Amino acid sequence: MDKERLIDRIEGFLQEAELKPIRIMEVCGTHTQAISKSGIRYLLPNQVKLLSGPGCPVCVTNEAYIDMAIDLISQENVILATFGDMLKVTGSTSCLAEKKTNNVYTVYSPEDAVDLALKHQDKTVIFLAVGFETTAPIIAATIKNVFENGPTNLLFLTSLKRMEPVIRLILNEDKKRIDGLILPGHVAAVLGAEAFRFVTDEFKIPSVVCGFEAKDMAEGIHLLLDQITGRTPLSFANLYDRCVSPGGNKLAQQYINEVFEVKDGIWRGIGKVHNSALMINQKYKRLDATHKFTLSEKMYPESSHCQCSEIILGMKSPFECHLFGEGCTTEHPLGPCMISSEGACAIHYRYGRVHNCLAK
Incomplete structure (x- = not known):
């Protein structure tokens, strides 16, 4: 089934369900690119909100x-x-x-x-x-x-980071904030799909390992929504088995x-x-x-101007930052999420304007 037909099916059964807003996080920056570039983000029903997680390495560099x-x-x-x-x-x-x-x-x-x-x-x-x-x-x-x-x-x-601890941090902070998780396909290729089964087993949240083609993403979102809406039982799935093995x-x-x-x-x-x-x-x-x-790393307080921290934690979408598209653009970035090609703000700014749908 192609991307458009999958989106139509999603829209159909969500209209029937009349559910509250659904929040799905994609952890990987490359997934954020794929979702936006393919138009999936802008084709989904308004009640489905796709959030970008901390999967941009440049964005989380201290x-x-x-x-x-x-x-x-x-x-x-x-x-x-x-x-x-x-x-x-x-x-x-x-x-x-x-x-x-x-x-x-x-x-x-x-x-x-x-x-x-x-x-x-x-x-x-x-x-x-x-x-x-x-x-x-x-x-x-x-x-x-x-x-x-x-x-x-x-x-x-x-400055090399591990994915599992930060995913646990996000899910522990507010279990109700995230309804489903699209897991990082590249990291899963290295660690194995089973390294992320804990998301579903421990936190009782549907999760899926996806590839990076438009159809991969649409299938993954469809599978998550089937579970979130109760159409199918809760499960963990690897839809990227052509590149990701269990181990x-x-x-x-x-x-x-x-x-x-x-x-x-x-x-x-x-x-x-x-x-x-x-x-x-x-x-x-x-x-x-x-x-x-003899160098040492320390923490700095987050800038009161840039809201990258809320964005990479899935608390806000880029367009909810008052600087997005105004004082902060890819030509004049104020924070790492607008600098990196995998940053959520840069991706929303680039592809959101193309689809003329920044408010999604």
């Missing part, structure tokens, strides 16, 4: 991490290698783009940072390693390879477990989340930039 990166630029003979999305994310006072010199390079993978270190062996190259369990395996594999084979002038400043990618998990240890992590706009960070363990400590340069 201000102190950016401050540490900026501090490193001032160190003698230091080069930073970073993904492009990180350049405009502000720390406590400024961003890398404002401080950018010839010592800051945009890269597309950890391997690019290795190449950069080989070209500049008289410098210390520091790779800003940001992401979730999706990017953690390739970063871990790179750290292991550099540890064993060099180059000796490459270090890593990590996940064992080799990727092996790299994560070998190189990193689980610690408490600081999430921008959320604060400290227990056991939510992957940090370089003692064996590979000499490649940790915080160890060599």
Whole structure:
């Protein structure tokens, strides 16, 4: 069944049910893109509200991490290698783009940072390693390879987050706020679908692992609504079994477990989340930039202007921020949710205008 027919079926049985508003969260930033780009968000009945969760790694990177990166630029003979999305994310006072010199390079993978270190062996190259369990395996594999084979002038400043703890935090705070969950497909490919079964088993909320095509998303939403409205029993489902197995990618998990240890992590706009960070363990400590340069991460109070914290927690939609589309645009972003291509505000701003339906 194609996307349009699925949407028609959803609209039909919801009209019959005459239910109160239904709130479904998609955790992954790529899902937010797929839902908006395909038009699904704007085709659903008004009573179905799709909320974006904390699945944008740039958006949840703490201000102190950016401050540490900026501090490193001032160190003698230091080069930073970073993904492009990180350049405009502000720390406590400024961003890398404002401080950018010839010592800051945009890269597309950890391997690019290795190449950069080989070209500049008289410098210390520091790779800003940001992401979730999706990017953690390739970063871990790179750290292991550099540890064993060099180059000796490459270090890593990590801000790697784990998905399960923050999902638990959201569901524990207000179980009634979220009626259904679209689980992060990329992370599930690494960890396995079974890593997220707890959402349904423990919190009694229907949840589904989805792919990223329009039909994948429509099928997932349809399945969740069937359960939320009582048409089918509560269940957990993996609709992305072409890429996600029950147990996940064992080799990727092996790299994560070998190189990193689980610690408490600081999430921008959320604060400290227990056991939510992957940090370089003692064996590979000499490649940790915080160890060599004695850096430490701290929490900052959330800006009273930007409402990214409420948005990534599913408490608000982007258009409910008074700055959205006015003082805050993709051309002049005021917060990380408008900066990153996976940020909910940037996605709503880009595709909401195309569909002429910002108020959805």
